[in-house]
Amino acid sequence: MKSQYVVELKAGQTVKEVFVLTKKIVKDKKDGGLYAILELSDRTGSIDGISWDGDSLNDISADDFVFVSGNVTEYSGRLQIVVHSMSAANDSDIDAEDFLPRYAGDIGAVMKSIIECAGAVSNVHLRALLDSFFGDSDFVKLFSLAPAARTVHHAYLGGLAVHTLSVLRLLQSIQPVFDFLNQDLLITGGILHDVGKIYEYSYKKNISISHKGRLLGHIVIGSEMVSKRADRIKGFPEDLKSKTIHMILSHHGEIAWGSPKQPLFPEALVLHYADNIDSKMEMIRQVYAKNRGKNKQWSDYHPFLEREIYLGDEG
Numbered sequence: 333m334k335s336q337y338v339v340e341l342k343a344g345q346t347v348k349e350v351f352v353l354t355k356k357i358v359k360d361k362k363d364g365g366l367y368a369i370l371e372l373s374d375r376t377g378s379i380d381g382i383s384w385d386g387d388s389l390n391d392i393s394a395d396d397f398v399f400v401s402g403n404v405t406e407y408s409g410r411l412q413i414v415v416h417s418m419s420a421a422n423d424s425d426i427d428a429e430d431f432l433p434r435y436a437g438d439i440g441a442v443m444k445s446i447i448e449c450a451g452a453v454s455n456v457h458l459r460a461l462l463d464s465f466f467g468d469s470d471f472v473k474l475f476s477l478a479p480a481a482r483t484v485h486h487a488y489l490g491g492l493a494v495h496t497l498s499v500l501r502l503l504q505s506i507q508p509v510f511d512f513l514n515q516d517l518l519i520t521g522g523i524l525h526d527v528g529k530i531y532e533y534s535y536k537k538n539i540s541i542s543h544k545g546r547l548l549g550h551i552v553i554g555s556e557m558v559s560k561r562a563d564r565i566k567g568f569p570e571d572l573k574s575k576t577i578h579m580i581l582s583h584h585g586e587i588a589w590g591s592p593k594q595p596l597f598p599e600a601l602v603l604h605y606a607d608n609i610d611s612k613m614e615m616i617r618q619v620y621a622k623n624r625g626k627n628k629q630w631s632d633y634h635p636f637l638e639r640e641i642y643l644g645d646e647g
């Protein structure tokens with residue numbers, strides 16, 4: 333077990349600890365030589381780092397476990413480690429549990445609730461589609477393990493299932509308000525909207541984006557997964573297949589947010605809003621958790637929420 337975790341680091345502290353090097357950008361110094369901008373991570377989060385001796389880091393690559401010796405300082409309002417030395421960590425110093433954040437609750441119960449939602453879908457084709465996913469033990473294993481993001485929200489093992497269940501609960505509460513919504517399509521879209529994330533991320537040492545994720549992204553990967561399974565179901569109506577895939581394609585809502593299509597029917601629009609609510613609420617929950625006990629009234633600027641969050645007297 334580590335003795336120093338990212339979340340506990342404070343300015344002025346000396347660091348002698350193992351991290352995963354999640355980013356390494358080497359640049360030229362004005363007076364010759366190299367310096368390196370770094371990001372160091374463990375299961376509690378990431379911290380920036382800087383090494384003024386970039387030449388000494390040649391043998392170290394992003395994704396390596398590294399032993400770091402340095403000092404924590406504050407730069408532009410953010411903590412960073414000024415690295416004095418960094419070397420590849422010994423395998424014996426690495427405890428995988430220190431590097432992969434995991435859902436703290438019962439992931440089995442989360443999966444059971446999602447499968448119950450799938451079981452309530454009565455349209456035979458959509459039900460067969462969901463059964464083809466959840467009857468596949470390899471898929472279930474990956475779906476229950478995958479994170480929902482690298483850093484932004486639900487960035488921990490099991491995060492995809494937790495996020496999916498939250499979206500389903502939101503959809504179930506919105507659906508009775510608008511009686512013209514097709515419940516089966518809504519729930520199917522909710523369950524499948526992020527399935528591509530099981531291949532978008534790699535999560536062995538740390539949560540990072542896989543090659544496939546970088547090249548295709550979860551929207552395209554998920555659309556292909558659904559398309560392939562729908563094609564194996566005899567008589568799956570072409571229009572229903574297009575609508576299910578459209579819900580995946582459009583769930584980010586805007587082309588600028590990564591969706592190739594804007595939502596073009598009510599179930600797709602509601603799914604987008606439910607997805608948006610859950611991801612943003614999780615970001616805000618993290619902001620509160622991070623600032624608890626810090627006696628601050630406002631959070632730092634949040635790059636995804638594009639604002640500072642009011643913490644009030646709870647900060």
Ligand SMILES: [Fe+2]
Nearest residue numbers: 525526550583
């Ligand atoms: Fe998504």
Ligand SMILES: [Fe+2]
Nearest residue numbers: 495525526607
């Ligand atoms: Fe999502």
